[in-house]
Amino acid sequence: MDEQARIFQTLGGVALAGHTVPGGMAIPPPGLHDGSDGDAMKQDIGDILHQIMTITDQSLDEAQAKKHGLNCHRMKPALFSVLCEIKEKTGLCIRGAQEEDPPDPQLMRLDNMLLAEGVAGPDKGSGSATLTTAATASASHNDNSIEHSDYRAKLSQIRQIYHTELEKYEQACNEFTTHVMNLLREQSRTRPISPKEIERMVSIIHRKFSSIQMQLKQSTCEAVMILRSRFLDARRKRRNFSKQATEILNEYFYSHLSNPYPSEEAKEELAKKCSITVSQVSNWFGNKRIRYKKNIGKFQEEANLYAAKTAVNAAHAVAAAVQKSQTNSPTTPNSGSSGSFNLQNSGDMFINMQIPNGKSYQGAEVGANVQLQVDTLHHVINQTRYNDDVGGNTMYRSHGLDANGGWKDLVTPSSAISPTEGPGSEHSDTSN
DNA sequence: AGTTATGATTCGCT
DNA sequence: AGCGAATCATAACT
Numbered sequence: 001m002d003e004q005a006r007i008f009q010t011l012g013g014v015a016l017a018g019h020t021v022p023g024g025m026a027i028p029p030p031g032l033h034d035g036s037d038g039d040a041m042k043q044d045i046g047d048i049l050h051q052i053m054t055i056t057d058q059s060l061d062e063a064q065a066k067k068h069g070l071n072c073h074r075m076k077p078a079l080f081s082v083l084c085e086i087k088e089k090t091g092l093c094i095r096g097a098q099e100e101d102p103p104d105p106q107l108m109r110l111d112n113m114l115l116a117e118g119v120a121g122p123d124k125g126s127g128s129a130t131l132t133t134a135a136t137a138s139a140s141h142n143d144n145s146i147e148h149s150d151y152r153a154k155l156s157q158i159r160q161i162y163h164t165e166l167e168k169y170e171q172a173c174n175e176f177t178t179h180v181m182n183l184l185r186e187q188s189r190t191r192p193i194s195p196k197e198i199e200r201m202v203s204i205i206h207r208k209f210s211s212i213q214m215q216l217k218q219s220t221c222e223a224v225m226i227l228r229s230r231f232l233d234a235r236r237k238r239r240n241f242s243k244q245a246t247e248i249l250n251e252y253f254y255s256h257l258s259n260p261y262p263s264e265e266a267k268e269e270l271a272k273k274c275s276i277t278v279s280q281v282s283n284w285f286g287n288k289r290i291r292y293k294k295n296i297g298k299f300q301e302e303a304n305l306y307a308a309k310t311a312v313n314a315a316h317a318v319a320a321a322v323q324k325s326q327t328n329s330p331t332t333p334n335s336g337s338s339g340s341f342n343l344q345n346s347g348d349m350f351i352n353m354q355i356p357n358g359k360s361y362q363g364a365e366v367g368a369n370v371q372l373q374v375d376t377l378h379h380v381i382n383q384t385r386y387n388d389d390v391g392g393n394t395m396y397r398s399h400g401l402d403a404n405g406g407w408k409d410l411v412t413p414s415s416a417i418s419p420t421e422g423p424g425s426e427h428s429d430t431s432n
Numbered sequence: 433a434g435t436t437a438t439g440a441t442t443c444g445c446t
Numbered sequence: 447a448g449c450g451a452a453t454c455a456t457a458a459c460t
Binding site: 239241246283286 | 439
């Protein structure tokens with residue numbers, strides 16, 4: 001221990017002056033068997049060190065030659081490992097202490113968020129994980145709203161940029177790392193650089209690059225957040241449907257009042273007709289059902305209106321059908337026969353009606369076989385024949401209608417609920 | 433400005 | 447997943 005320290009201090013006293021070596025040296029210089037040629041050896045090492053220290057003052061060719069000479073020197077391996085060890089045990093151990101830090105929680109948050117937003121991770125088509133939960137929420141999987149597709153397009157744009165940038169960073173990182181590694185390997189021939197040190201340097205580079213990556217992730221997250229808030233804002237902006245759309249929806253609703261649950265196909269058709277989305281149709285029916293149920297009285301007028309309208313339409317259709325059938329085959333009677341024609345909106349018009357004089361007509365239903373004329377509207381309203389949902393309308397979907405609080409109960413005339421004093425007399429829905 | 437109407441969202445249930 | 451119910455947010459109305 002002491003001897004070795006002494007050796008290094010004696011060694012020209014150049015580079016290692018003042019350095020003590022903690023822990024002692026593991027590798028004794030080769031050929032140092034006894035003290036017989038010790039002085040010559042010291043001189044030799046002193047020369048080498050001197051040469052190393054003055055190498056930068058020399059010309060390139062001269063230095064190259066010296067470098068080669070040094071590389072081939074018999075003492076080189078021993079001296080190299082000694083220097084490496086000294087280096088290891090001094091400056092580098094400080095840096096080594098702060099290594100292996102746990103994964104940054106901030107980075108983990110960002111990663112999780114990007115994954116959740118569908119920006120990171122495997123591409124799931126143009127959609128994303130949260131789109132279904134955040135953007136469409138109760139909406140159907142088949143949403144085709146403009147905002148939605150816009151959101152998706154923008155999100156995938158962000159995703160693309162993110163991945164391109166990430167790739168660039170990774171590529172740059174790899175290139176730089178390889179470059180530095182090569183450089184260090186090259187230099188390790190003349191400088192005391194251990195593989196461990198190279199490894200450490202690589203990890204430093206990686207850390208630097210990952211901090212850049214974090215910035216990228218952060219800004220991507222911000223972009224997604226901004227996009228999302230904008231999207232949600234846009235959705236919050238309520239625009240009333242067109243009069244025509246409301247008309248179509250109401251027509252369907254009141255003509256299917258006994259079971260206002262349009263099937264998926266019906267919804268699609270309505271959506272198409274109204275130029276709205278399927279989920280909007282679902283929303284509309286959801287709102288309508290609940291609001292109608294809550295305040296039937298309030299909707300009486302509207303119900304009457306649409307009932308009349310449907311009746312008129314039906315009458316027209318019947319008239320047209322009758323005329324047509326009479327023209328085409330005068331021998332075929334169809335008036336009054338069940339299911340002999342196909343009416344667009346005659347599935348099961350099942351309504352509670354109250355005509356202006358206060359007389360209630362509950363449950364007037366127009367079936368597929370009513371004999372209607374425009375001037376017999378009143379007669380239609382007075383009809384009390386209940387249709388059993390076999391009107392043949394393809395848009396119609398039968399729905400669970402039980403006696404315990406089912407939809408039909410609420411509109412069934414036999415329940416003897418006065419339209420004006422039914423459960424709908426409360427106004428809780430519009431209380432806000 | 434206050435109220436009502438209405439489309440959308442959220443939550444819990446089945 | 448679809449529904450009812452409650453609620454939110456905003457358009458439309460008074």
